[in-house]
Amino acid sequence: xxxxxxxxxxxxxxxxxxxxxxxxxxxxxxxxxxxxxxxxxxxxxxxxxxxxxxxxxxxxxxxxxxxxxxxxxxxxxxxxxxxxxxxxxxxxxxxxxxxxxxxxxxxxxxxxxxxxxxxxxxxxxxxxxxxxxxxxxxxxxxxxxxxxxxxxxxxxxxxxxxxxxxxxxxxxxxxxxxxxxxxxxxxxxxxxxxxxxxxxxxxxxxxxxxxxxxxxxxxxxxxxxxxxxxxxxxxxxxxxxxxxxxxxxxxxxxxxxxxxxxxxxxxxxxxxxxxxxxxxxxxxxxxxxxxxxxxxxxxxxxxxxxxxxxxxxxxxxxxxxxxxxxxxxxxxxxxxxxxx
Amino acid sequence: xxxxxxxxxxxxxxxxxxxxxxxxxxxxxxxxxxxxxxxxxxxxxxxxxxxxxxxxxxxxxxxxxxxxxxxxxxxxxxxxxxxxxxxxxxxxxxxxxxxxxxxxxxxxxxxxxxxxxxxxxxxxxxxxxxxxxxxxxxxxxxxxxxxxxxxxxxxxxxxxxxxxxxxxxxxxxxxxxxxxxxxxxxxxxxxxxxxxxxxxxxxxxxxxxxxxxxxxxxxxxxxxxxxxxxxxxxxxxxxxxxxxxxxxxxxxxxxxxxxxxxxxxxxxxxxxxxxxxxxxxxxxxxxxxxxxxxxxxxxxxxxxxxxxxxxxxxxxxxxxxxxxxxxxxxxxxxxxxxxxxxxxxxxxxxxxxxxxxxxxxxxxxxxxxxxxxxxxxxxxxxxxxxxxxxxxxxxxxxxxxxxxxxxxxxxxxxxxxxxxxxxxxxxxxxxxxxxxxxxxxxxxxxxxxxxxxxxxxxxxxxxxxxxxxxxxxxxxxxxxxxxxxxxxxxxxxxxxxxxxxxxxxxxxxxxxxxxxxxxxxxxxxxxxxxxxxxxxxxxxxxxxxxxxxxxxxxxxxxxxxxxxxxxxxxxxxxxxxxxxxxxxxxxxxxxxxxxxxxxxxxxx
Numbered sequence: 001x002x003x004x005x006x007x008x009x010x011x012x013x014x015x016x017x018x019x020x021x022x023x024x025x026x027x028x029x030x031x032x033x034x035x036x037x038x039x040x041x042x043x044x045x046x047x048x049x050x051x052x053x054x055x056x057x058x059x060x061x062x063x064x065x066x067x068x069x070x071x072x073x074x075x076x077x078x079x080x081x082x083x084x085x086x087x088x089x090x091x092x093x094x095x096x097x098x099x100x101x102x103x104x105x106x107x108x109x110x111x112x113x114x115x116x117x118x119x120x121x122x123x124x125x126x127x128x129x130x131x132x133x134x135x136x137x138x139x140x141x142x143x144x145x146x147x148x149x150x151x152x153x154x155x156x157x158x159x160x161x162x163x164x165x166x167x168x169x170x171x172x173x174x175x176x177x178x179x180x181x182x183x184x185x186x187x188x189x190x191x192x193x194x195x196x197x198x199x200x201x202x203x204x205x206x207x208x209x210x211x212x213x214x215x216x217x218x219x220x221x222x223x224x225x226x227x228x229x230x231x232x233x234x235x236x237x238x239x240x241x242x243x244x245x246x247x248x249x250x251x252x253x254x255x256x257x258x259x260x261x262x263x264x265x266x267x268x269x270x271x272x273x274x275x276x277x278x279x280x281x282x283x284x285x286x287x288x289x290x291x292x293x294x295x296x297x298x299x300x301x302x303x304x305x306x307x308x309x310x311x312x313x314x315x316x317x318x319x320x321x322x323x324x325x326x327x328x329x330x331x332x333x334x335x336x337x338x339x340x
Numbered sequence: 341x342x343x344x345x346x347x348x349x350x351x352x353x354x355x356x357x358x359x360x361x362x363x364x365x366x367x368x369x370x371x372x373x374x375x376x377x378x379x380x381x382x383x384x385x386x387x388x389x390x391x392x393x394x395x396x397x398x399x400x401x402x403x404x405x406x407x408x409x410x411x412x413x414x415x416x417x418x419x420x421x422x423x424x425x426x427x428x429x430x431x432x433x434x435x436x437x438x439x440x441x442x443x444x445x446x447x448x449x450x451x452x453x454x455x456x457x458x459x460x461x462x463x464x465x466x467x468x469x470x471x472x473x474x475x476x477x478x479x480x481x482x483x484x485x486x487x488x489x490x491x492x493x494x495x496x497x498x499x500x501x502x503x504x505x506x507x508x509x510x511x512x513x514x515x516x517x518x519x520x521x522x523x524x525x526x527x528x529x530x531x532x533x534x535x536x537x538x539x540x541x542x543x544x545x546x547x548x549x550x551x552x553x554x555x556x557x558x559x560x561x562x563x564x565x566x567x568x569x570x571x572x573x574x575x576x577x578x579x580x581x582x583x584x585x586x587x588x589x590x591x592x593x594x595x596x597x598x599x600x601x602x603x604x605x606x607x608x609x610x611x612x613x614x615x616x617x618x619x620x621x622x623x624x625x626x627x628x629x630x631x632x633x634x635x636x637x638x639x640x641x642x643x644x645x646x647x648x649x650x651x652x653x654x655x656x657x658x659x660x661x662x663x664x665x666x667x668x669x670x671x672x673x674x675x676x677x678x679x680x681x682x683x684x685x686x687x688x689x690x691x692x693x694x695x696x697x698x699x700x701x702x703x704x705x706x707x708x709x710x711x712x713x714x715x716x717x718x719x720x721x722x723x724x725x726x727x728x729x730x731x732x733x734x735x736x737x738x739x740x741x742x743x744x745x746x747x748x749x750x751x752x753x754x755x756x757x758x759x760x761x762x763x764x765x766x767x768x769x770x771x772x773x774x775x776x777x778x779x780x781x782x783x784x785x786x787x788x789x790x791x792x793x794x795x796x797x798x799x800x801x802x803x804x805x806x807x808x809x810x811x812x813x814x815x816x817x818x819x820x821x822x823x824x825x826x827x828x829x830x831x832x833x834x835x836x837x838x839x840x841x842x843x844x845x846x847x848x849x850x851x852x853x854x855x856x857x858x859x860x861x862x863x864x865x866x867x868x869x870x871x872x873x874x875x876x877x878x879x880x881x882x883x884x885x886x887x888x889x890x891x892x893x894x895x896x897x898x899x900x901x902x903x904x905x906x907x908x909x910x911x912x913x914x915x916x917x918x919x920x921x922x923x924x925x926x927x928x929x930x931x932x933x934x935x936x937x938x939x940x941x942x943x944x
Contacts, residue, residue, distance in 0.1 A: 001770065001771075003770065006770040006771065098757070101756065101757065101759060102759070105762065105765050106755075106761060106762050106765030106766050107765040107766070107768040107769075107771075130756075131756055132756050132757070133756060134755040134756060134759050134760075134761050136743065136766055136783070136786075137779075163782050164778070164779055164782055165778040165779070166769055166770070166776065166778070166779060
């Protein structure tokens with residue numbers, strides 16, 4: 001049986017029904033036999049199965065015929081799944097993995113599409129899942145992917161990163177769409193950190209727009225931000241070249257330049273003097289950058305890693321700002337000399 | 341790390357609740373009378389029969405399988421062509437440089453004849469796939485024949501008696517120097533401390549196949565490993581021994597009759613390596629327990645292994661897959677048991693560290709002299725070993741499965757939160773149980789990482805390790821701006837500090853080690869736990885002053901000094917990899933990956 005044939009006849013589960021999870025479930029439905037989406041809320045399950053849409057996040061996108069939603073884990077896993085995609089907020093991943101561990105047999109392939117890290121422990125989501133689930137083969141999906149655009153069928157590309165070739169191959173078959181290209185990567189650490197760290201910069205980017213600082217300043221933010229991401233991640237074992245690819249620079253561009261991103265909106269509205277609580281209430285979804293900024297800044301401070309933008313974002317979130325963003329950017333290493 | 345942070349660290353250590361001494365002792369699981377695990381009895385243990393006994397009968401069929409499997413891996417036209425070319429090139433090069441002795445001449449001639457014959461066939465203008473297959477086949481059969489061992493139970497019985505007899509003879513002869521009262525002979529048990537998960541390995545050996553993977557510091561390891569296996573009441577193990585040891589007809593005959601297979605490190609081509617891996621796989625599949633050193637050779641730096649040879653390690657996973665595919669009641673799982681040897685001093689230390697420094701430092705290292713050790717020093721080593729109060733500690737670690745998961749005593753693999761892992765599930769790809777080279781390579785790489793971690797955690801720190809580490813790092817703090825190669829050239833006057841200051845430092849280092857021990861990061865020898873600083877420090881100093889021509893550490897008139905910084909570095913390296921050294925955390929976020937150097941070239 002070829003790789004394609006096997007996955008065309010497979011059953012795949014999606015944990016979580018946020019906008020990105022729903023879009024990916026729809027991609028899956030065109031490439032496998034059955035897609036099951038797990039949602040915590042029973043009402044949301046009923047709504048999804050009856051209206052064939054995710055009315056809360058993506059009311060305009062019609063779900064594929066093969067997508068079915070469940071709220072009971074027993075029903076979700078019934079008969080076994082060949083692959084599972086985790087698309088939950090970072091802070092609930094561990095708890096949910098622990099609850100569902102007994103349903104896994106070990107031959108499943110895992111993917112996750114969470115661009116965040118576990119708050120407090122600073123563990124990557126793949127680490128969290130490996131610590132809780134009896135499976136070993138895991139991959140991460142990350143790239144410049146604004147869910148709404150992909151839902152509309154606009155062109156995009158993403159990466160599946162895994163140490164296991166078979167995971168990347170499965171990802172390429174399962175998520176492939178006419179306008180959605182899937183690349184392979186092996187630097188799981190780099191891809192996960194890039195996905196988590198760019199959220200911090202998206203907050204800064206929103207604030208930058210609110211302050212009307214212009215395109216030159218944004219370019220400075222992206223350049224300096226990328227350098228910051230690389231400094232931090234390579235210290236943790238990531239490869240620098242990952243950051244010049246889709247999951248690094250690619251994702252950074254998409255999130256920093258698009259007002260569609262949640263983190264961007266948080267930054268924009270905070271800089272307009274709105275209260276964080278109000279913003280989060282309006283968003284109705286997690287903005288991963290908020291918890292990531294706190295944890296990352298704490299470590300950067302302790303380990304002496306220069307991260308001026310992350311520090312600024314941290315202060316913005318805490319409400320203890322003393323410097324303006326422009327000052328931070330102009331004093332950054334990139335803005336100074338770049339000679340060796 | 342800044343000075344302020346370092347201070348904060350020490351502060352944190354003193355603040356945490358400390359485990360009581362008895363609790364630490366319980367963790368050590370030792371019999372206070374022997375210093376070893378209660379299950380170890382230093383007496384003539386009945387020999388346990390195992391699968392190795394059948395080796396001589398199995399040998400022809402086994403080698404045939406090895407050849408078939410190896411050839412299957414090179415069956416395509418491109419693979420076989422590449423393998424032939426590479427092998428012939430490497431073999432001709434090796435043979436042209438070899439200088440055979442009286443004993444190895446026969447082997448050399450046979451090699452030469454074969455290679456010459458295949459080479460002339462290879463040079464013929466056109467040959468088909470069948471002829472190519474035949475050429476490969478004759479090479480692989482030749483290698484397999486050389487690798488494969490025999491087993492003779494009578495020789496094994498004789499060896500189990502000879503080893504302790506040899507030890508005891510040296511022990512008692514050497515002890516005379518200490519004017520022991522007549523009749524009061526010291527026994528082997530006071531010199532060999534065998535501790536750790538001995539009940540687990542005994543149980544697992546009955547239901548599965550054990551692959552014992554020890555750390556490697558000295559040539560003495562091979563003898564000790566074989567003897568420890570026997571003392572643990574396990575059947576004889578097959579082991580890989582360097583072909584360079586098969587030079588003396590008596591030794592080579594007895595070794596090959598004890599189930600050892602040969603490993604020729606000079607044959608570095610893929611065809612040989614694959615044949616060797618397949619032999620190892622095949623004997624594991626037969627249920628023959630095996631030993632090999634995953635580090636490949638003796639640790640040059642003195643540090644615990646941090647880079648492993650994954651090729652041979654992968655044979656465990658291959659054997660597991662073949663076993664699972666065969667299925668049925670006869671299927672045996674493969675368990676990997678790490679073992680860590682701790683010596684107060686290593687016979688070959690000065691040659692090893694010179695090798696290491698020359699290799700890693702290149703032009704920056706200036707060798708002092710070319711004083712290589714001679715074989716007669718081995719006797720001197722044993723004499724010194726037994727004439728001093730020093731013991732060798734061997735810790736049998738917790739067993740792992742082929743993926744690096746812990747295994748319980750019923751042979752179940754334990755996953756996250758204690759759940760059971762089914763290996764056949766992890767080895768199933770797209771619904772089919774079988775080999776999948778990229779996946780299997782990744783699993784073995786992860787096993788390697790896990791093993792390195794276990795080696796560090798199963799390590800027993802001896803007083804001499806701590807003394808060497810503490811003194812070395814203290815000197816470093818005096819000259820923080822020097823890199824390794826400048827540091828190793830400190831003048832004699834610069835290499836000394838007051839003993840009282842040293843004691844204060846050593847005590848602080850012990851506090852940090854105790855902290856690590858409480859978190860399961862390492863083990864402490866019992867004297868480090870029970871004795872006061874004055875006593876264990878004096879013991880450590882004495883141990884380090886014993887063997888080598890220049891005292892590694894000497895204490896005179898309240899001053900502690902070293903006469904050989906290279907050797908001190910060697911012994912100090914045993915405690916690298918724990919994030920304890922001066923700049924281990926300075927240049928990186930987390931402690932540097934095991935086996936890495938800090939920005940001044942010291943092992944971190």
